[in-house]
Amino acid sequence: MAFTRATGKHRRPSRAVRTGANIAGIATLTATGVVAGFAAPALAATDDAPRTEDTGLTQAIVIGDDTADRVGEQAEVQRTSAEETTARLQAEAEAKKEAAAVKKAADEAKRKADAERAEKERADREEQRKRLNAYVAPIDGSYVSTSYKASSGLWSSGSHTGVDFHAAEGSTVQSVGAGTVVEAGWGGAYGNNVVIKHNDGTYTQYGHLSSISVSAGQAVTAGQQIGISGSTGNVTGPHLHFEARTGATYGTDIDPVEYLRSHGVGI
Incomplete structure (x- = not known):
């Protein structure tokens, strides 16, 4: 059976009816996962303006499963990136x-x-300073057998210009301090002798040696062997003639015992 209706102008639904229908449609689309919106012209139209039929909905955006997955993936990437940055x-x-x-x-x-x-x-x-400034006796364990300034016709000056240390033939003779050898060889009445200039500017002399172990210009240290005791030169028997001087020449002698004691040597 066919339905018919009277010819003539039909009235469209009123604004209130249309608005209610639109709201109901939006609620239904939202509940099913479809987001819908109203087109501004549809709401702005008046009853008198000619227009196409108003369906109550001019635009709808549906977010599918693929789009949701991409959004989730982006969120996961951002979260992972943040974690990596923090790490x-x-x-x-x-x-x-x-x-x-x-x-x-x-x-x-x-x-x-x-x-x-x-x-x-x-x-x-x-240690170097001590070594350079250290002094020892010219013969270890010896003693003075003839004192300084002793009088005798044995010496051309009439008195002893040094001291004699007791020493058997072949005893080791050593430099009393660090210095440089300025003479090593025959010394007339002194026999074989060695003269050393020390770091403080004083000189020491070692006479009547049987042999010499150093040469002129050689640097020596305290306790270094410079020769062997003997009886060369003007002597009556083996011993060491030891002198201390303020200069290199004869006649500048000073008391050898006081000299050694002033440098810490117990005589």
């Missing part, structure tokens, strides 16, 4: 902290090494 920053901070600790340890080790080296150098200098 990288933490790793960089730890690396800087570790590098600072390593540098601090290295600096401390260098400081200690420098301090130890400086202390060793200071100790070496002190």
Whole structure:
């Protein structure tokens, strides 16, 4: 059966009816996952303006499963990127902290090494100073057998210009202090003799040696062997004639015992 209706102009639904229908449509689309919106012209139209039939809905955007997946993936990428950034920053901070600790340890080790080296150098200098300024007796374990300024016709000056140390033939004779040999050889009445200039500008002489172990110009240290005792020159028997002088020439002699004592040698 066909339905018919009277011809003539039909009235469209009123604004209130249309608006209610639109709202109901939006609610239904939202509940089913479809987002719908109103077109501004549809709401702005008046009853009198000619227009096409108003369906109550001019635009609808449907978010499908693919779009939702892409949004989720983007969110996961952003979350992962944030975690990686945080981890990288933490790793960089730890690396800087570790590098600072390593540098601090290295600096401390260098400081200690420098301090130890400086202390060793200071100790070496002190040892060198002591060695250069140290004095010993010309013959270990000996004693003075003839004193300084003793009178006798045996000496051309009428008195002894040095002291005699008791020494059997072949005893080791050593330099009393550091210095430089200025004479080594025959010395007339002194026989084989050695003369040494010391660091303080004084001189010492060793006479009547049976042999000489050094040469002129040679540097010597305290306690270094310079010869062997004997009885060469003007002597009555083996011994060591030892003199201390303020100059290199004869006649500048000073008391040898006081000289050695002033340098810390017990005689």
